[in-house]
Amino acid sequence: MAGRVRQAVADATIALIEADGALASSVIDSDVAIDLLRVKIEEDSFQMMALQSPVATDLRMLVAGLRMVSDLERMGDLAVHVAKIVQLRLPQSAAPQQVLPIISRMGSLAEVMVGRVEHIIAANDLDAARALDEVDEEMDRLRRESFTALLSAEWSHGVEPAVDTALLGRYYERIADHAVSVANRVIYLVTGEMPNADGQVS
Numbered sequence: 001m002a003g004r005v006r007q008a009v010a011d012a013t014i015a016l017i018e019a020d021g022a023l024a025s026s027v028i029d030s031d032v033a034i035d036l037l038r039v040k041i042e043e044d045s046f047q048m049m050a051l052q053s054p055v056a057t058d059l060r061m062l063v064a065g066l067r068m069v070s071d072l073e074r075m076g077d078l079a080v081h082v083a084k085i086v087q088l089r090l091p092q093s094a095a096p097q098q099v100l101p102i103i104s105r106m107g108s109l110a111e112v113m114v115g116r117v118e119h120i121i122a123a124n125d126l127d128a129a130r131a132l133d134e135v136d137e138e139m140d141r142l143r144r145e146s147f148t149a150l151l152s153a154e155w156s157h158g159v160e161p162a163v164d165t166a167l168l169g170r171y172y173e174r175i176a177d178h179a180v181s182v183a184n185r186v187i188y189l190v191t192g193e194m195p196n197a198d199g200q201v202s
Contacts, residue, residue, distance in 0.1 A: 096165070
């Protein structure tokens with residue numbers, strides 16, 4: 001599921017940068033597979049809870065897994081939101097040239113973060129999970145930078161591109177937030193302790 005989400009985020013960003021309507025449509029269509037995976041994982045988890053009455057570590061794994069698939073599905077939905085903005089502004093690019101490098105970097109970071117989440121889930125890699133906060137800080141910095149650009153006196157692209165830029169920044173920032181949430185769930189799964197807002201366990 002994380003692999004599909006990573007691909008959706010990557011494709012949505014390419015579609016945005018290249019104003020590729022066909023690729024944007026592919027991102028939207030592929031979201032069905034992500035949603036179906038969430039349903040299957042949830043059904044399997046609930047069946048295990050009902051039939052096996054798991055306790056301790058097993059129960060923690062199921063609860064953490066349910067939270068993680070919710071985050072992953074939401075990341076897929078956010079990639080769809082990016083793709084829909086692409087479609088809305090065709091044949092033009094939804095991101096003006098002035099902010100395209102910032103938005104492009106945010107898209108690349110989002111893909112990196114989902115890719116790391118894919119590894120973190122597979123390997124229970126606590127170091128990688130904790131290090132994700134640093135990447136999230138760069139995402140937050142880029143979001144602030146995009147706001148500075150669209151609110152500056154040099155902005156000459158009008159209201160609609162400003163709204164698009166603000167939304168795109170928000171979507172990528174939220175993908176990053178969900179990636180951190182998944183990483184924190186893995187930390188909880190392995191250690192039994194949930195990191196707080198500062199990345200420390202509590």
